[in-house]
Amino acid sequence: MSEAVICPAGDSALLVEFENEISLEVNSRVRALKYTLEQSPFDGMGELVPAYRSLLVCYDPLKIRMKAAQEEIRSRLGHMDRVSLPKAIVTEIPVCYDKEYAVDLEHIAQLEHKMEEEVIRIHSQSDYFVYMLGFAPGHPYTARFENPFSFKRMENPRLRIPGGSIVVQLALSDIIPFDQPCGWNIIGSTPVLACDYRKENPFLLRAGQWIHHRPVSKEEYLDIKKQVEDGTYVCKTWEKED
Amino acid sequence: MAIVVLSPGILTSVQDGGRQGYQQYGVSPSGPMDAHAFRTANILVGNDPDEAGLEMTVMGAELTFTDAAVIALAGADMGATLNGTKTDMYRALCVQAGDVLKLGFALSGCRTYLAVRGGIGTEPVMGSRATMIGKNFGGYKGRKLQKDDVLEIRPCSKEFPHPETYFTQPEPVQPGVRTLRVILGPQADRFTEKGIHTFLSSEYTVGQDFDRQGYRLEGEKIEHKTDSNIISDGVVTGSIQVPGTGLPIVMTAERATVGGYTKIATVITADLPLIGQCKAGDRIRFQEVTVETAQDLLQQEADRLALLRKQVEDPSHLPQKSVPAAAAQAPAVEHEYEYTKDVTISINGISYEVTIQKWKEE
Numbered sequence: 001m002s003e004a005v006i007c008p009a010g011d012s013a014l015l016v017e018f019e020n021e022i023s024l025e026v027n028s029r030v031r032a033l034k035y036t037l038e039q040s041p042f043d044g045m046g047e048l049v050p051a052y053r054s055l056l057v058c059y060d061p062l063k064i065r066m067k068a069a070q071e072e073i074r075s076r077l078g079h080m081d082r083v084s085l086p087k088a089i090v091t092e093i094p095v096c097y098d099k100e101y102a103v104d105l106e107h108i109a110q111l112e113h114k115m116e117e118e119v120i121r122i123h124s125q126s127d128y129f130v131y132m133l134g135f136a137p138g139h140p141y142t143a144r145f146e147n148p149f150s151f152k153r154m155e156n157p158r159l160r161i162p163g164g165s166i167v168v169q170l171a172l173s174d175i176i177p178f179d180q181p182c183g184w185n186i187i188g189s190t191p192v193l194a195c196d197y198r199k200e201n202p203f204l205l206r207a208g209q210w211i212h213h214r215p216v217s218k219e220e221y222l223d224i225k226k227q228v229e230d231g232t233y234v235c236k237t238w239e240k241e242d
Numbered sequence: 243m244a245i246v247v248l249s250p251g252i253l254t255s256v257q258d259g260g261r262q263g264y265q266q267y268g269v270s271p272s273g274p275m276d277a278h279a280f281r282t283a284n285i286l287v288g289n290d291p292d293e294a295g296l297e298m299t300v301m302g303a304e305l306t307f308t309d310a311a312v313i314a315l316a317g318a319d320m321g322a323t324l325n326g327t328k329t330d331m332y333r334a335l336c337v338q339a340g341d342v343l344k345l346g347f348a349l350s351g352c353r354t355y356l357a358v359r360g361g362i363g364t365e366p367v368m369g370s371r372a373t374m375i376g377k378n379f380g381g382y383k384g385r386k387l388q389k390d391d392v393l394e395i396r397p398c399s400k401e402f403p404h405p406e407t408y409f410t411q412p413e414p415v416q417p418g419v420r421t422l423r424v425i426l427g428p429q430a431d432r433f434t435e436k437g438i439h440t441f442l443s444s445e446y447t448v449g450q451d452f453d454r455q456g457y458r459l460e461g462e463k464i465e466h467k468t469d470s471n472i473i474s475d476g477v478v479t480g481s482i483q484v485p486g487t488g489l490p491i492v493m494t495a496e497r498a499t500v501g502g503y504t505k506i507a508t509v510i511t512a513d514l515p516l517i518g519q520c521k522a523g524d525r526i527r528f529q530e531v532t533v534e535t536a537q538d539l540l541q542q543e544a545d546r547l548a549l550l551r552k553q554v555e556d557p558s559h560l561p562q563k564s565v566p567a568a569a570a571q572a573p574a575v576e577h578e579y580e581y582t583k584d585v586t587i588s589i590n591g592i593s594y595e596v597t598i599q600k601w602k603e604e
Contacts, residue, residue: 133268
């Protein structure tokens with residue numbers, strides 16, 4: 001483990017960087033620092049923005065100057081190895097792999113030289129880890145750690161795909177919260193909303209948790225969609241086994 | 243009490259001090275592009291500096307009021323008129339029911355702020371009334387204003403005697419090259435020495451692609467050591483990304499919260515209003531400063547606003563100045579124009595035909 005680097009990102013934030021790689025191990029240090037800062041915030045501390053291998057720590061320079069903020073972070077870094085993180089949460093995401101929504105499923109099966117059922121099994125069997133949220137409100141950047149697909153993104157991105165689409169490449173699988181352009185293959189669709197502005201906490205997911213995809217029929221998809229519109233559907237969650 | 247939109251201008255939206263606490267979920271702060279002008283306008287009507295008001299872009303709105311209200315304008319000079327008579331910016335104005343406030347084209351600068359005593363009363367989303375135009379939420383129905391929109395004004399019970407005595411020195415947006423002070427990093431080490439030198443010594447021009455998400459600049463290409471990709475990390479307002487094209491992009495209020503391009507530097511907070519007042523064709527230079535200097539400058543800005551606020555709350559601090567006759571009662575006058583020209587401008591990828599008219603000075 002190399003030492004974390006703390007560098008200024010302007011006059012109101014410090015970027016704390018760990019090893020330059022995308023891995024669960026490095027990301028667990030990001031989470032540990034975030035948790036430590038949340039448990040014992042320093043005066044003037046602002047938002048914390050976790051990413052794959054770094055934590056952006058915002059602060060109010062009218063309340064604390066950079067050097068002092070750096071010291072505060074350094075002292076938390078010294079303590080964080082003794083911190084035991086709370087157990088990670090798994091959120092169940094219902095996914096309909098029906099051809100009507102999974103417009104690229106046939107193509108994916110061809111690329112993988114597998115039956116469509118096998119592709120669905122791979123996608124719904126492994127839990128995906130949420131490294132961070134970004135790009136759009138509630139949009140998770142996730143990855144699984146075994147049995148990755150071999151294909152990357154498409155040559156020509158689509159100009160618009162519907163919100164709720166589940167898109168994949170390699171070991172990655174994203175939930176698209178709102179209609180947007182996208183160059184990834186669509187493997188299915190979820191009726192749940194990754195971001196619902198009607199709610200006090202609009203976000204389904206947060207960085208550092210896991211996602212489990214549960215295959216649902218078109219009937220169940222439509223039924224859940226109705227409950228989501230009524231605001232009554234709650235995704236199942238449980239604690240991740242170590 | 244409400245404001246009715248007669249004509250929305252090009253891009254007018256409800257903004258407050260911004261949305262705090264949701265960046266970890268992918269929600270950027272939004273808020274005003276020129277926080278200095280925005281706060282100044284609010285302070286002049288006795289509001290909290292971050293109270294919700296309107297941000298107008300390049301070509302202002304035409305608005306009317308259903309009841310008497312106290313308003314103030316700050317930022318770019320859009321040749322504001324009240325009932326057809328030229329009116330002052332940077333001062334509290336009393337308007338009456340039915341009065342028409344009209345703003346035109348910004349000859350210098352880009353954004354003008356309207357503050358109204360009490361603030362605009364749209365429903366907050368995640369604790370803020372700021373419109374996130376690019377993501378369709380917050381503010382008024384999550385979008386820029388349209389004709390016939392009705393914006394409620396929140397009632398304000400606190401006394402505010404003699405509003406017409408509240409004013410401050412106008413701060414016209416200066417034409418010419420703007421110098422934005424920057425702090426190098428966090429990925430300055432991914433550029434060659436030559437690249438850093440190019441960035442700090444050449445002049446950049448704001449391209450057609452400038453909006454609340456970011457400003458794409460044109461000019462000399464900045465050399466990377468190898469490539470422009472990083473493992474995505476957090477972005478702040480003012481981050482200057484340099485993608486593979488070698489041309490800088492200044493990230494502004496509605497920016498992404500994370501990004502995968504190298505960031506050569508960050509514009510200091512005290513200078514963010516300068517970029518908010520830039521539009522296509524404006525020229526920019528970058529100057530390196532230390533974090534300590536940037537934080538001193540931010541403290542000075544906070545002190546300036548605190549002093550103005552103190553003056554407004556206790557008008558005996560104010561310098562004496564004769565109060566112009568109430569503009570609302572003055573007859574409408576026909577203006578003579580020195581010149582009229584049609585130009586095409588592009589905002590958010592949409593082209594607009596606008597007419598610029600310059601008043602003949604009396």
